[in-house]
Amino acid sequence: MESFVPFIVIMLGAATPLIFAAIGELVTEKSGVLNLGVEGMMLMGAVSAFAVSITTGSTTLGLLAAIGAGVLMALLFGLLTLTLLANQVACGLALTIFGIGLSSFIGKDYVGKPLDALPSMDLGWLSDIPVLGPVLFSQDLMVYAAIAVVAAVAWFLYHTRAGLVLRAVGESHHAAHAIGYPVIRIRYMAVAFGGAMAGLGGAYLSLAYTPMWVEHMTAGRGWIALALVVFATWRPFRVLLGAWLFGGVTILQLHAQGAGIAVPSQLMSMLPYIATIVVLVLISRDATRIRMNAPASIGKVFHPER
């Protein structure tokens, strides 16, 4: 049992960037927009958070910068797909290519610089409880924040009027438009939220998980987050479940190496990607389930006919 504790602690950390990115993308997709640029937005969040934190010495400013960078990238995507009616798949890919390039460009001077990791919470006697203490009460703040955001999104989508409107826009933009909801404005907000969360997910990578900046340090996590949304069949709490599962796979790989299992590290590193494919296949196999749960207008261009 004791040896299990570090496993869970690290798993929660590995899952956190995925939770942020996936929950943001879930809201974006619920509004009917497919943004494939998560990887690019995460990278911009990661590099902005790192650069601002190291320059100002303030993690808070770093996190704000990550949100800002993510939102800016998302608005660029919104401008192209929502205002200029461009193809969402192509624009998402463009956002990722651009984000990879721009983050490496900005981050050139920060490669290899050290940064103190986000401090873990110390909740006094709570953190000292054996097993439960380290797992539940001594993570860094972002781990809790990620879970809180999921709960907030679940409440917003299914228990508020605004959430209902957002889902309506995602199901049928023409119907929502006809009853007078500002489809484009609502989608802009959803896309911006997705960007902010992807930015935070990236920030967690460069500030807490591995406190440093390396080119393309997300290593496909933005794409795994996209797969998680499908895995979760667009339900917020299932995102948590999926992210922890992936966190577990990531850690398994590290532990296997530590335990001296004689599989080359490169082959072990393939695990999260192969797991993503397996999970996608298992979930997508049931075409009806996907059709029932996916927002009906996802990926479609909306141009109101007068």
Next chain:
Amino acid sequence: MRPSLELRSHTPRSILYLTPVIAALLTAFSGGVLFAALGYPPLEALYAFFIQPLTSLNGLAEIGVKATPLVLIGIGLSIGFRGNVWNIGAEGQLTLGAICGGAVALAFYDVEGVWLLPLMVIAGTLGGMAWGAIPALLKTRFNASEILVSLMLTYVATLFLSYLVHGPLMDPEGFNFPQSRLFHDSALLPTLIPFTRLHLGAAIALFIVVAGWFVMARTLIGFQVKVIGLTPAAGGYAGFSQKKVVWMAFLTSGGLAGMAGLFEVAGPIGQLSPSVSPGYGFTAIIVAFLGRLHPVGILLAGLLMALSYLGGEVVQIELGLPLAITGVFQGMLLFFLLGADLFTRYRLRWNRSPAAGTAAGAARPAEAREEAA
């Protein structure tokens, strides 16, 4: 007085061909602004990026070298994109092509023969096809998103290559460097221009451009792909199979990407190393769009993107800018292109009220003109 968009019934050719040029010019302009903002003389930097590589024979040959994989992959991807099949894992298929073709070269490292190179090309192409067949199978059989599967497989392929050059395929006399043996002469592509790196692959890429045009414009399967891409329902009524299009798209693009990968290791690189491509598989996506999914357009777009790689190298050497500037330029170019695409599908109308065109609204255009003046 506000602008509104009106769907075009058909797109004038002029606009279709003009928008990529406008996008390229806007990119150059924004690049200049970026250079100025970073404190570099903009015109000088732009000259270094866009013109200087074109001023020497070696520079021109290098453009051919870098355009070869981009055009090969771009042609393959364009077929899928026309049919709404999104293969974005060409980078992985390229890597598998390099691995399979390279493995053949290494298996016969002490045997020479004219048959070796063709065998490598076949192995590389088949390797890319096999890697492309995985997302095609999972898409057609289990409905799994080909976008995510093909992309995940890219990471798997890169890790696999890294494993091979750190392990089974590592040069035994290479002082533990993560590289394979150097290929010998009959496993290397002959060069077309002496003292440059421009290789036979470039000529093959040109042939593929023609073949790609023929398939899409003159054969039934090309027609089926286009119909399914435009209106899947119509394709269904006509009895065209969506699954067939998915398979055809992935096998073609995977095969061409694999061939491109083999050309890289049997051409400019000459051995297997942990990195066989600076992201050609992803840049080829831009090439396909910039070239309007048309083979000739893809050829021109491939040359321009090759210039962006070369330009990035020149400004790195001359001005000390990071090489990542290439990615920034490529991203910007795609943004401008996708933004400008609006005008291929919609027409901008100034102040046409909903009633305009009916008898009651006949007076409105006159008012509009007054307002405008």
